[in-house]
Amino acid sequence: MTNQVKIFDTTLRDGEQAPGFSMTAGQKLRMAEALEALKVDVMEAGFAAASQGDFDAIKSIAETVKDSTVASLARCNEGDIRASGEAIKPATKRGSGRGRIHTFIATSPLHREFKLKMSKDEIVRRAVAGVELARDYTDDVEFSCEDAIRTERDYLKRVVEAAIKAGATTINIPDTVGYTTPEEIQNLFEFLTTEIEGGDGVIFSAHCHDDLGLAVANSLAAVRGGARQVECALNGIGERAGNCALEEVVMALRTRKDFFQLATRVETQGIYAASKLLATITGNPVPRNKAIVGKNAFAHESGIHQHGVLANRETYEIMRPEDVGVSTDNLVLGKHSGRAALKSRAEKLGFTLADNQLASVFTAFKTLADDKKEVFDSDIEALILGEAVGTQGPWVINSLYVSAGSDDNREPEAIVRLSHEDGRTETHVSRAKGPMNAVFAAISEIAKIPMELEHYAVSSVSGGEDAMAEATVRVATEFETYQGRGADTDTVLASALAYLDVINRIERRQVRERAISAQH
Ligand code: KIV
Ligand code: ZN
Numbered sequence: 001m002t003n004q005v006k007i008f009d010t011t012l013r014d015g016e017q018a019p020g021f022s023m024t025a026g027q028k029l030r031m032a033e034a035l036e037a038l039k040v041d042v043m044e045a046g047f048a049a050a051s052q053g054d055f056d057a058i059k060s061i062a063e064t065v066k067d068s069t070v071a072s073l074a075r076c077n078e079g080d081i082r083a084s085g086e087a088i089k090p091a092t093k094r095g096s097g098r099g100r101i102h103t104f105i106a107t108s109p110l111h112r113e114f115k116l117k118m119s120k121d122e123i124v125r126r127a128v129a130g131v132e133l134a135r136d137y138t139d140d141v142e143f144s145c146e147d148a149i150r151t152e153r154d155y156l157k158r159v160v161e162a163a164i165k166a167g168a169t170t171i172n173i174p175d176t177v178g179y180t181t182p183e184e185i186q187n188l189f190e191f192l193t194t195e196i197e198g199g200d201g202v203i204f205s206a207h208c209h210d211d212l213g214l215a216v217a218n219s220l221a222a223v224r225g226g227a228r229q230v231e232c233a234l235n236g237i238g239e240r241a242g243n244c245a246l247e248e249v250v251m252a253l254r255t256r257k258d259f260f261q262l263a264t265r266v267e268t269q270g271i272y273a274a275s276k277l278l279a280t281i282t283g284n285p286v287p288r289n290k291a292i293v294g295k296n297a298f299a300h301e302s303g304i305h306q307h308g309v310l311a312n313r314e315t316y317e318i319m320r321p322e323d324v325g326v327s328t329d330n331l332v333l334g335k336h337s338g339r340a341a342l343k344s345r346a347e348k349l350g351f352t353l354a355d356n357q358l359a360s361v362f363t364a365f366k367t368l369a370d371d372k373k374e375v376f377d378s379d380i381e382a383l384i385l386g387e388a389v390g391t392q393g394p395w396v397i398n399s400l401y402v403s404a405g406s407d408d409n410r411e412p413e414a415i416v417r418l419s420h421e422d423g424r425t426e427t428h429v430s431r432a433k434g435p436m437n438a439v440f441a442a443i444s445e446i447a448k449i450p451m452e453l454e455h456y457a458v459s460s461v462s463g464g465e466d467a468m469a470e471a472t473v474r475v476a477t478e479f480e481t482y483q484g485r486g487a488d489t490d491t492v493l494a495s496a497l498a499y500l501d502v503i504n505r506i507e508r509r510q511v512r513e514r515a516i517s518a519q520h
Pocket of ligand 1: 104
């Protein structure tokens with residue numbers, strides 16, 4: 001058995017389908033490029049049959065990504081499989097890099113009886129027909145038994161053997177509801193990898209959800225049992241409590257190589273940047289205490305720890321921050337620094353920028369360097385992340401003026417002018433108890449989206465009087481909670497940008513939902 005574990009990333013499918021994590025096609029492509037730079041073996045780019053938008057996003061990722069295999073999810077039915085086959089075509093045709101169809105059907109008693117209302121035989125027939133049809137499009141076909149963990153072992157064996165005979169090359173065993181335990185799943189993979197007829201010629205894969213907080217532990221146990229592909233998502237995003245976190249499983253295999261004796265292809269130095277990019281694009285900040293990528297993951301605040309770390313880092317550090325791309329030197333650039341210096345700093349921070357992205361970050365950098373004597377790594381990171389979401393309208397701020405103070409006779413006032421990509425330009429004047437309330441009220445009034453501000457915070461990105469401000473807001477609409485982010489040297493503008501980021505997310509989502517319902 002090989003000692004290489006394939007990393008199958010599902011940030012753009014299982015992750016993206018979770019409420020509050022949706023991305024536009026452009027944002028998905030941006031994330032796909034970051035995942036390719038991380039060297040994931042396979043990226044599941046979406047569910048082609050779900051909507052025209054998802055189909056187009058998968059296709060453009062399949063056209064762009066060269067190094068990773070691009071997969072599309074499909075239920076075991078003709079429409080889904082044909083849509084996936086068409087969407088991944090640019091990757092299957094290219095030869096280098098490949099296109100995969102990932103087809104699935106549920107196999108557990110509960111799903112058979114209440115969801116599918118199908119007999120065991122019917123499910124086997126569907127699985128075989130699905131895999132055979134998928135093989136007409138590509139020779140890289142993954143088959144999943146949804147809710148495999150709660151499926152009777154003898155029936156699971158029967159379905160898997162039939163799928164292998166039909167041409168599946170990867171067999172995925174999902175813990176769809178996050179129910180299993182490490183011992184149980186290790187034992188299941190030991191059974192599958194030794195008892196399945198035809199099992200020698202396929203890769204067994206684990207897909208664990210985190211409902212009991214065990215997704216990473218279960219995935220690692222599956223690997224101990226013989227799995228050689230792990231399905232995971234950056235920051236652990238995914239349905240309900242999420243999927244196995246890519247950064248955790250990869251760093252566990254790397255840090256404890258002595259124990260697992262296994263390797264992945266992932267370029268771990270890009271992990272932190274990719275995690276930040278995802279958090280910014282989806283508007284879901286990473287919790288401070290999150291393993292590997294949280295702000296506190298490498299912080300040594302307590303005196304006793306600091307003392308130990310200064311004497312020898314290994315006293316409290318099992319990984320080096322630079323191994324996951326956390327910058328520790330915080331170098332300075334200034335207004336005379338050129339494009340090459342910026343590009344090289346961005347790369348050191350883990351961001352790979354295409355020429356057009358570099359051009360717009362460079363313009364923002366020059367403006368910032370005019371306002372600010374020294375531009376730190378954290379400023380550069382904020383500019384890159386801002387560029388990644390900055391062009392995602394439909395609304396942009398044309399002008400903003402605010403008055404504030406403590407005059408009993410006058411309330412703070414905001415005059416906000418926004419323009420919409422459909423050509424509208426609107427101005428609104430609002431007064432409120434505080435200047436930021438006035439700004440937020442004016443923006444809401446123009447966009448006509450009722451929502452409630454739940455949380456608003458501003459922090460400085462780097463040090464000094466001229467530091468950039470980063471604002472984050474969380475708002476609730478009738479149906480959902482959204483987060484937004486904005487950064488600027490002007491605190492009021494940073495806050496307005498964060499609020500507008502939320503408005504834009506809501507509007508984009510409404511447009512997407514209208515498009516999906518028009519299709520069905
Ligand atoms: O959790 C699950 O069962 C899935 C399958 C579609 C692979 O995401
Ligand atoms: Zn899943």
